[in-house]
Amino acid sequence: MQGLHIEIVFGKDERIGPGKVRLLELIAEKGSITEAAQAMSMSYRKAWLLLDAIDKLFPAPLIEKRVGGHGKGGATLTPLGREVIRQYRAFEGKCQKALTSDYPVLTDVQPDLRD
Amino acid sequence: MQGLHIEIVFGKDERIGPGKVRLLELIAEKGSITEAAQAMSMSYRKAWLLLDAIDKLFPAPLIEKRVGGHGKGGATLTPLGREVIRQYRAFEGKCQKALTSDYPVLTDVQPDLRD
Numbered sequence: 423m424q425g426l427h428i429e430i431v432f433g434k435d436e437r438i439g440p441g442k443v444r445l446l447e448l449i450a451e452k453g454s455i456t457e458a459a460q461a462m463s464m465s466y467r468k469a470w471l472l473l474d475a476i477d478k479l480f481p482a483p484l485i486e487k488r489v490g491g492h493g494k495g496g497a498t499l500t501p502l503g504r505e506v507i508r509q510y511r512a513f514e515g516k517c518q519k520a521l522t523s524d525y526p527v528l529t530d531v532q533p534d535l536r537d
Numbered sequence: 538m539q540g541l542h543i544e545i546v547f548g549k550d551e552r553i554g555p556g557k558v559r560l561l562e563l564i565a566e567k568g569s570i571t572e573a574a575q576a577m578s579m580s581y582r583k584a585w586l587l588l589d590a591i592d593k594l595f596p597a598p599l600i601e602k603r604v605g606g607h608g609k610g611g612a613t614l615t616p617l618g619r620e621v622i623r624q625y626r627a628f629e630g631k632c633q634k635a636l637t638s639d640y641p642v643l644t645d646v647q648p649d650l651r652d
Contacts, residue, residue, distance in 0.1 A: 427544040427552070430636065430643055432650040437542070438643065479646050502642070509640040516639070517632045521545065524631070525624040527617070528545055528553065531594050535547040 423529050423536065426518055436479055442472050443510045446503055449485060453496040480506070538644055538651065541633055551594055557587050558625045561618055564600060568611045595621070 429439035441462075448458035459469035476484055484503030488496045499507070522529060529536070544554035556577075563573035574584035591599055599618030603611045614622075637644060644651070 424546045424548065427546050427554075428632070429542040431539045431542050432646055433539065436646075436650055439542075479650065481645065481647060505642050509642045513632075513636055513640045513643065516635055517543070517628075520631055520635075521628055525628045527620050527624045528628065530596065531547055531551075532596060535551055535594065 423522075423531075426514060426521065428514055428517060432479065435475070438476070438479065438506070438510065442476055443507055445469060445472055446476075446484060446499060446507050449497050450499045450504065450507070453498060455485075455487075455497045458497075538637075538646075541629060541636065543629055543632060547594065550590070553591070553594065553621075553625065557591055558622055560584060560587055561591075561599060561614060561622050564612050565614045565619065565622070568613060570600075570602075570612045 427440055429437045431437050445458055445462060445464075448461050449455060452458050452461065455469055455473070456466055459466050462469070473485060480502065482502050483500055484506055485497050486500050488498065542555055544552045546552050560573055560577060560579075563576050564570060567573050567576065570584055570588070571581055574581050577584070588600060595617065597617050598615055599621055600612050601615050603613065
């Protein structure tokens with residue numbers, strides 16, 4: 423099994439899933455929305471739209487833009503942004519563990535797909 | 538929150554998620570692939586492709602076609618098919634419970650999205 427794809431669904435277009443969480447992680451790592459988007463082979467516009475969607479979802483901002491010197495400024499995560507990543511990854515790990523220990527039929531697939 | 542969308546990912550195109558599970562549930566309920574597809578506003582062809590994908594995933598068939606009298610025959614789930622549904626829904630329920638009890642930040646969203 424490769425893993426779980428978990429989305430928390432709040433409304434038709436309001437979701438938190440692996441794509442948005444990965445984007446946040448890359449912003450934390452690279453300090454730049456542009457570089458995070460590039461690392462996901464995503465346009466800056468697409469990344470900006472995802473971040474805008476996240477910001478509308480939570481009660482406070484998850485990222486903070488820094489005004490740069492030359493060209494585009496960087497971006498960092500707020501404490502809430504870091505906590506969202508931490509809890510999402512912990513939740514995902516917990517579900518993964520429950521799946522492999524308690525629901526054997528769901529992962530008992532064809533031998534070449536098992537790992 | 539509306540709920541969780543959980544897919545178990547085995548390979549690029551090999552996944553079990555809410556769409557396939559719902560289709561299986563509707564086949565169990567209606568005894569017919571045609572009627573199950575209609576209930577999901579899905580073409581018979583699309584339903585057939587999903588069922589074919591599921592059959593390639595698991596080590597034994599999940600559905601059994603019955604040869605009908607007039608027109609198309611019906612379909613029922615095998616014991617494995619019923620068990621896949623049961624375990625998927627139980628797994629989903631367990632993750633849902635863990636989410637709301639242990640990862641408060643992930644569901645503490647804008648007031649109008651909370652239910």
